[in-house]
Amino acid sequence: xKLIDGNAIAESIIAELTAEVSQLSGKKPVVAFxxxxxxxxxxxxxxxxxxxxxxxxxxxxxxxxxxxxxxEELFAQIDALNDDPEVNGILIQAPLPxxxxxxxxFNRVLPxxxxxxxxxxxxxxxxxxxxxxxxACTPAGIVELIERSGxxxxxxxxxxxxxxxxxxxxxxxxxxxxxxxxNATVTVCHSRxxxxxxxxxxxxxxxxxxxxxxxxxxxxxKEGVAVIDVGINRVEDSTKKRGYRLVGDVEFEAVAPKSSxxxxxxxxxxxxxxxxxxxxxxxxxxxxxxx
Amino acid sequence: xKLIDGNAIAESIIAELTAEVSQLSGKKPVVAFxxxxxxxxxxxxxxxxxxxxxxxxxxxxxxxxxxxxxxEELFAQIDALNDDPEVNGILIQAPLPxxxxxxxxFNRVLPxxxxxxxxxxxxxxxxxxxxxxxxACTPAGIVELIERSGxxxxxxxxxxxxxxxxxxxxxxxxxxxxxxxxNATVTVCHSRxxxxxxxxxxxxxxxxxxxxxxxxxxxxxKEGVAVIDVGINRVEDSTKKRGYRLVGDVEFEAVAPKSSxxxxxxxxxxxxxxxxxxxxxxxxxxxxxxx
Numbered sequence: 001x002k003l004i005d006g007n008a009i010a011e012s013i014i015a016e017l018t019a020e021v022s023q024l025s026g027k028k029p030v031v032a033f034x035x036x037x038x039x040x041x042x043x044x045x046x047x048x049x050x051x052x053x054x055x056x057x058x059x060x061x062x063x064x065x066x067x068x069x070x071x072e073e074l075f076a077q078i079d080a081l082n083d084d085p086e087v088n089g090i091l092i093q094a095p096l097p098x099x100x101x102x103x104x105x106f107n108r109v110l111p112x113x114x115x116x117x118x119x120x121x122x123x124x125x126x127x128x129x130x131x132x133x134x135x136a137c138t139p140a141g142i143v144e145l146i147e148r149s150g151x152x153x154x155x156x157x158x159x160x161x162x163x164x165x166x167x168x169x170x171x172x173x174x175x176x177x178x179x180x181x182x183n184a185t186v187t188v189c190h191s192r193x194x195x196x197x198x199x200x201x202x203x204x205x206x207x208x209x210x211x212x213x214x215x216x217x218x219x220x221x222k223e224g225v226a227v228i229d230v231g232i233n234r235v236e237d238s239t240k241k242r243g244y245r246l247v248g249d250v251e252f253e254a255v256a257p258k259s260s261x262x263x264x265x266x267x268x269x270x271x272x273x274x275x276x277x278x279x280x281x282x283x284x285x286x287x288x289x290x291x
Numbered sequence: 292x293k294l295i296d297g298n299a300i301a302e303s304i305i306a307e308l309t310a311e312v313s314q315l316s317g318k319k320p321v322v323a324f325x326x327x328x329x330x331x332x333x334x335x336x337x338x339x340x341x342x343x344x345x346x347x348x349x350x351x352x353x354x355x356x357x358x359x360x361x362x363e364e365l366f367a368q369i370d371a372l373n374d375d376p377e378v379n380g381i382l383i384q385a386p387l388p389x390x391x392x393x394x395x396x397f398n399r400v401l402p403x404x405x406x407x408x409x410x411x412x413x414x415x416x417x418x419x420x421x422x423x424x425x426x427a428c429t430p431a432g433i434v435e436l437i438e439r440s441g442x443x444x445x446x447x448x449x450x451x452x453x454x455x456x457x458x459x460x461x462x463x464x465x466x467x468x469x470x471x472x473x474n475a476t477v478t479v480c481h482s483r484x485x486x487x488x489x490x491x492x493x494x495x496x497x498x499x500x501x502x503x504x505x506x507x508x509x510x511x512x513k514e515g516v517a518v519i520d521v522g523i524n525r526v527e528d529s530t531k532k533r534g535y536r537l538v539g540d541v542e543f544e545a546v547a548p549k550s551s552x553x554x555x556x557x558x559x560x561x562x563x564x565x566x567x568x569x570x571x572x573x574x575x576x577x578x579x580x581x582x
Contacts, residue, residue, distance in 0.1 A: 103421070120412055120416055120419060122415070123414075123418045123419060124410075124411035124412055124413070124415030124416075127414045127415065127460055128394065128411055129456070130411070154483060155485045163469075165419050165420070172479075173460070176454050176460075177454075183483045184483075185478065185479070185480050185481070185483075185485070186478065187476065187479075188463075188467050188476070189476050190467070192445060192474045193476040194446045194447075194476070199448075199476065
């Protein structure tokens with residue numbers, strides 16, 4: 001069993017990006033973050049993204065809007081950043097307050113600056129295998145983990161647990177594309193799937209993104225499976241100071257001994273997301289220079 | 292075994308659309324066809340579409356461009372139709388000559404007039420389960436056949452053979468969506484899939500869109516499978532005046548006896564495509580009236 005070290009792989013990507021950015025003469029890439037309200041997780045995520053940008057040499061700007069911001073104000077901010085030639089990428093930290101439509105908001109970002117890959121046009125490009133589009137950071141991170149861990153996908157059976165717009169479906173589309181990593185037979189399972197274990201046991205590669213703590217048990221996988229665990233779930237744990245610990249969608253202790261490769265939680269897919277955001281920002285910068 | 296009569300189901304849809312159009316006071320929907328060159332199949336397809344529009348009471352316009360039309364001329368024609376408030380839907384008959392990029396051309400059509408559902412934005416909407424978008428006519432026709440034949444998909448295992456942008460992938464996305472028909476466990480197989488029969492034999496519903504004559508044999512399906520055969524392949528047949536006959540991707544004689552439902556070729560999915568184009572045109576018309 002090989003533990004996939006997401007922190008180490010993310011660090012390699014960050015080092016590659018840092019080297020590339022240091023070679024740039026003149027302007028550097030810039031990413032803009034919009035954070036609405038003070039959700040503690042959002043505050044922490046955005047701070048992590050700012051710090052990573054700084055390490056790479058990517059400029060960042062932070063725009064803080066009040067929890068009760070109205071749509072017009074938020075959109076005016078997005079429009080200003082869309083129009084600003086200095087800004088290459090725009091990230092609007094989710095979740096947004098309930099009175100703001102997220103899909104509409106993400107679609108307000110110019111596709112060419114949509115480094116989060118949530119714009120409908122970029123999702124369409126992913127489906128069409130147009131590699132000019134931006135792939136959302138979590139599925140893009142999954143693909144990098146698979147590639148850099150040497151997990152084969154060609155002709156393999158990849159089972160994706162979960163059909164969300166931001167993880168399950170794009171991961172499935174990437175795994176079935178006519179390129180590597182990809183060229184896999186792909187099955188998408190979800191809450192309505194009947195006799196799930198009979199399907200997950202067929203997986204050569206299992207991507208778990210269902211959001212249920214320790215959902216995938218040892219008897220649901222076959223010997224030699226490669227496991228990418230996207231879940232980040234809190235379970236109560238009185239031995240921890242904060243009263244909980246983070247676990248994935250996969251029961252690690254039971255599944256790891258049967259796996260050829262497995263990601264831990266935390267330290268698997270999580271760190272990749274920020275690295276891929278920076279990767280996308282550099283790509284947006286280079287594309288903007290060309291046009 | 293129940294034979295799914297695509298002609299009869301298409302006729303029901305056409306009758307429903309005719310009734311709805313006859314209730315419209317004032318303007319009627321209009322669809323514009325652009326045909327480039329004189330490919331005999333394209334001539335015949337466009338004629339069929341014109342006739343069906345006429346039967347329903349949908350106006351149609353035909354624009355014929357020479358085989359050697361350049362991109363600028365073609366795009367100018369598309370732009371004129373995009374700008375024309377009388378035109379609700381625009382269909383550019385594929386295949387286009389080699390010197391014209393099809394994806395770029397389909398993307399030139401306004402998403403709101405893209406009744407063929409080939410625009411990247413409409414594909415993104417399909418992936419996002421945004422029902423305001425247009426679904427391409429063949430996968431939309433597959434869904435209608437499934438629904439009107441009473442084939443259950445909820446929790447069933449749907450196996451899609453083929454991963455094309457215009458059939459396999461959209462059909463897979465529709466079958467996995469959180470709506471009916473849909474809510475299925477979906478597996479997408481293709482040329483790189485290993486041990487294909489072991490997967491197709493799991494199918495409760497098999498959608499074959501691989502473009503290989505009689506590819507799916509009797510031993511590749513289980514008893515009780517519902518089969519949607521999207522293939523239209525020519526095989527030599529000296530007993531026919533034209534020297535060939537049309538067959539699907541499924542070996543009908545061997546598979547039909549094991550099937551709960553099966554589409555014939557011709558007369559299955561084929562007739563649905565034109566009906567769904569008209570369905571999309573009427574939707575585009577109604578949406579244009581609202582805005």
